Amino acid sequence: MAKRVGIEVSIAIAEAVKLAQAEVVAAYPITPQTHIVEHLSELVADGELDAEFIPVESEHAALSTCCGSVAAGARTYTATSSQGLMLMSEVLYVASGMRLPIVMTVANRALSAPISIWNDHQDIMTQRDCGWIQTFAENGQEAVDLTLHAFRVAEDRKVSLPMIVNIDGFTLSHVIEPIELPDQADVDRYLPPFKPKYKLDPKKPISMGPVGIPEVYTEARMAHDQAIKNAKRWIIKAWDEFEEVFGRRYNPVEEYRTEDAEIVLVTMGSISETAMTAVDKMRDEGKKVGLLKIRLWRPFPGPEFRKAAKGAKVLAVVDRTLAPGASSGPVGEELRTVFYKVPGAPKIFNFIAGLGGRDVTVERFEEMVDKAASYAKKRPKELYEVIGVREK
Amino acid sequence: MIPELEKFKGFSAKRLPKEEGLASGHRGCQGCGEVLALRMVMKALGKDVIVCSATGCMEIITSPYPQSAWNVPWIHVAFENAAAVASGVESALKVLRRKGKLPKKHIDVVAVGGDGATGDIGLQWISGAFERGHDMVYVCLDNEAYMNTGVQRSGCTPYGAMTTTSPPGKKSIGQVTWKKNIPQIMVAHNIPYVATASPAYYLDLMNKIKKAAMVNGPAYVHIYSPCPTGWGSRGEKSVEYARLAVETKVFPLYEVIEGKYIVSRKITKPKPVSEYLKGQRRFRHLTEENIAYIQKRVDEEYEKILRLAELT
Amino acid sequence: MAVQDAIIGWKTITHGCHVLEPGSTRHFKTGDWRSMRPVVDKEKCIKCGMCYIFCPDMCYSQTEEGYYEANMDYCKGCGICANECPKDAITMVPEEEE
Ligand SMILES: Cc1ncc(C[n+]2csc(CCOP(=O)(O)OP(=O)(O)O)c2C)c(N)n1
Ligand code: SF4
Ligand code: SF4
Numbered sequence A: 001m002a003k004r005v006g007i008e009v010s011i012a013i014a015e016a017v018k019l020a021q022a023e024v025v026a027a028y029p030i031t032p033q034t035h036i037v038e039h040l041s042e043l044v045a046d047g048e049l050d051a052e053f054i055p056v057e058s059e060h061a062a063l064s065t066c067c068g069s070v071a072a073g074a075r076t077y078t079a080t081s082s083q084g085l086m087l088m089s090e091v092l093y094v095a096s097g098m099r100l101p102i103v104m105t106v107a108n109r110a111l112s113a114p115i116s117i118w119n120d121h122q123d124i125m126t127q128r129d130c131g132w133i134q135t136f137a138e139n140g141q142e143a144v145d146l147t148l149h150a151f152r153v154a155e156d157r158k159v160s161l162p163m164i165v166n167i168d169g170f171t172l173s174h175v176i177e178p179i180e181l182p183d184q185a186d187v188d189r190y191l192p193p194f195k196p197k198y199k200l201d202p203k204k205p206i207s208m209g210p211v212g213i214p215e216v217y218t219e220a221r222m223a224h225d226q227a228i229k230n231a232k233r234w235i236i237k238a239w240d241e242f243e244e245v246f247g248r249r250y251n252p253v254e255e256y257r258t259e260d261a262e263i264v265l266v267t268m269g270s271i272s273e274t275a276m277t278a279v280d281k282m283r284d285e286g287k288k289v290g291l292l293k294i295r296l297w298r299p300f301p302g303p304e305f306r307k308a309a310k311g312a313k314v315l316a317v318v319d320r321t322l323a324p325g326a327s328s329g330p331v332g333e334e335l336r337t338v339f340y341k342v343p344g345a346p347k348i349f350n351f352i353a354g355l356g357g358r359d360v361t362v363e364r365f366e367e368m369v370d371k372a373a374s375y376a377k378k379r380p381k382e383l384y385e386v387i388g389v390r391e392k
Numbered sequence B: 001m002i003p004e005l006e007k008f009k010g011f012s013a014k015r016l017p018k019e020e021g022l023a024s025g026h027r028g029c030q031g032c033g034e035v036l037a038l039r040m041v042m043k044a045l046g047k048d049v050i051v052c053s054a055t056g057c058m059e060i061i062t063s064p065y066p067q068s069a070w071n072v073p074w075i076h077v078a079f080e081n082a083a084a085v086a087s088g089v090e091s092a093l094k095v096l097r098r099k100g101k102l103p104k105k106h107i108d109v110v111a112v113g114g115d116g117a118t119g120d121i122g123l124q125w126i127s128g129a130f131e132r133g134h135d136m137v138y139v140c141l142d143n144e145a146y147m148n149t150g151v152q153r154s155g156c157t158p159y160g161a162m163t164t165t166s167p168p169g170k171k172s173i174g175q176v177t178w179k180k181n182i183p184q185i186m187v188a189h190n191i192p193y194v195a196t197a198s199p200a201y202y203l204d205l206m207n208k209i210k211k212a213a214m215v216n217g218p219a220y221v222h223i224y225s226p227c228p229t230g231w232g233s234r235g236e237k238s239v240e241y242a243r244l245a246v247e248t249k250v251f252p253l254y255e256v257i258e259g260k261y262i263v264s265r266k267i268t269k270p271k272p273v274s275e276y277l278k279g280q281r282r283f284r285h286l287t288e289e290n291i292a293y294i295q296k297r298v299d300e301e302y303e304k305i306l307r308l309a310e311l312t
Numbered sequence C: 001m002a003v004q005d006a007i008i009g010w011k012t013i014t015h016g017c018h019v020l021e022p023g024s025t026r027h028f029k030t031g032d033w034r035s036m037r038p039v040v041d042k043e044k045c046i047k048c049g050m051c052y053i054f055c056p057d058m059c060y061s062q063t064e065e066g067y068y069e070a071n072m073d074y075c076k077g078c079g080i081c082a083n084e085c086p087k088d089a090i091t092m093v094p095e096e097e098e
């Protein structure tokens, strides 16, 4: 029987990696990812997980090492955050272009300067286009479940792409939650052994990572784009199977009290929990407010999102990153594109909130909803607004 | 003596392996000494090998999609990280073998990089891999500049050499620094095997690669690799320059086995460095005075190696 | 670059751009890079194989009689073999002269 325990989310993620029987873990410490890899190194040291734990000398090396191990046929995991993700950046693009199914947890954190160890989504949003499948977890249970799901999807021969599970640093990584840790037998049923179609093998030599001349490069990129778009089907199918085995249901976009909602908040990650509380409060006050939570970020589930947002008149989209000089935040921009020239599309207002560890409280969500309601009547001057910023 | 090396049998000119790790049709320049060195490396390694290449000339000329010159499994990820990629491959083989998912048969894991990939941008990745003790061979093919990007200087570019970023001018003689000593940096990692080699001495080169592959743990072989395109030398002279570099003491051949220095070819009657420098456009601008300085420094550096061989 | 310059389609390009055929550069003949070709004088040849081991393009193979012959499909005409032959048995001759 699966057991429900009070456990720190980072530890639970490491336990999920153990349940997935990862064979190579290469990682470099950075707050707030550290507890995940510390626990994994303990599991390996204690013989509870039969894997090679490689304490590399940098994040760039971590992901480079992962490229080598997965290409040689081993189930491979890593985790990082913030500056570490930036250092990895070069290799992120290589890993996905080479279709290497690595699974990585990113404990989302702000970027320097000024240096900040606290949570927002600036790290991962710089890697928006790195060609990895990306999901966002809302709570500890999801963090565990999405980790198992990530191995299932990434290694599926029909997908064969690397996958990132985003968890909010501290607000998720360091909290103790009641989490159901699945049974090994169930995990084994859900997650078949890793059998890549291609690997480095002297019996059948292939070359990986060749030069792409102009006569092939566009086609290579197109193939990658199509692969990640097609992956959506298998991502959803793997969630269907997850429900069958473990009884919990996941969708690309989750709806919360959206029936008859006129103003709908859009969130990603752990702030969704506070957002639900805020929605409940506003509903109690008779406001027709709902919430859409984006779980699948890449490939972006456009049709699913449009369907989920049907009937909404206004979307208040929360971004947890500030893109200096851009027209709006990445999520805001994405949704404006998704609804461009769609008849009956909702009005979209973009709010930047919760940067570098600043709390996004119930009151802040109420503020965003109120502002969105008033902007719907009178267009604001700016395309986005930073919430809770002090002027003097 | 390292126990693994007790079984070592050298190659002989009469019985060279027929197999080639690399196929013809690669896009290396005429007379490329780097691909020649790589060919010898692969010949020594045989079939049971996985190669991890760094970005650079050798990677570019051997992998023009949809073709590849590699007859063995090969992976290229980026410029600076071949040693990390090799760490991953080696670890994967280890765990898969332990779990019974791979046959016990040994597979050599080899990382290959140019002097830029090795001594400059990738030094940290190699240092990490060596410190962790992965069982791999790292081969540096040193053509003394960043050739792939158009002959820019590297830390391994020799003193006085002209490159596109160390041009001689009114205020400069070209490269103003002495060649960075990468093999010595590797020795400092206390790895079991370090060697220098030259394609002119092909049996010595192949034997060193073979030993490097046989020892458990990290091994490093630094190979002098003439580049006619970057040096402004004649293609047919590539092997000749590789030989001259040794005969003039410019590039000493030695091994460091568990910290013990062994000079492979003691040069008792050295040729003057001027003989090596002439005919290479990169040194054409050097004055007698410059050459005298180079001669003096080359002699000193060689002496250091001899002294290390005595001391260890 | 025009669409028709593409040499492979996005549906047919290999998974992750892996090259599945080992040693496939052999389909590319580098012989036409050459302006000089090596000619071996069998009278002088002592079958030492130096030409074979020093060719950067793996051109030489041994014939039944033990001589070495360079494959002109790949020979780039660099002249290393001629330079290294201990018996000066190899001469580089301009391509046109045959
Ligand atoms: C991170 C990064 N920086 C720079 C480059 C450009 N670059 C590619 S190869 C190369 C030089 C290679 O020099 P070396 O390692 O000596 O190999 P060679 O081409 O001389 O054989 C450079 C600078 C790159 N590919 N990646
Ligand atoms: S530039 Fe130099 S090293 Fe590169 S392929 Fe040409 S000759 Fe070889
Ligand atoms: S190097 Fe000269 S002597 Fe030796 S085998 Fe070749 S042609 Fe004959």
Ligand code: SF4
Pocket (backbone or CB within 6 Å): B031, C037, C038, C054, C055, C056, C057, C058, C059, C060, C070, C074, C075, C076, C077, C078, C079, C080, C081, C082
């Ligand atoms: S000329 Fe150069 S490429 Fe041609 S056979 Fe001789 S060594 Fe090989």
Ligand SMILES: [Mg+2]
Pocket (backbone or CB within 6 Å): B114, B115, B116, B141, B142, B143, B144, B145, B146, B147
């Ligand atoms: Mg170089």
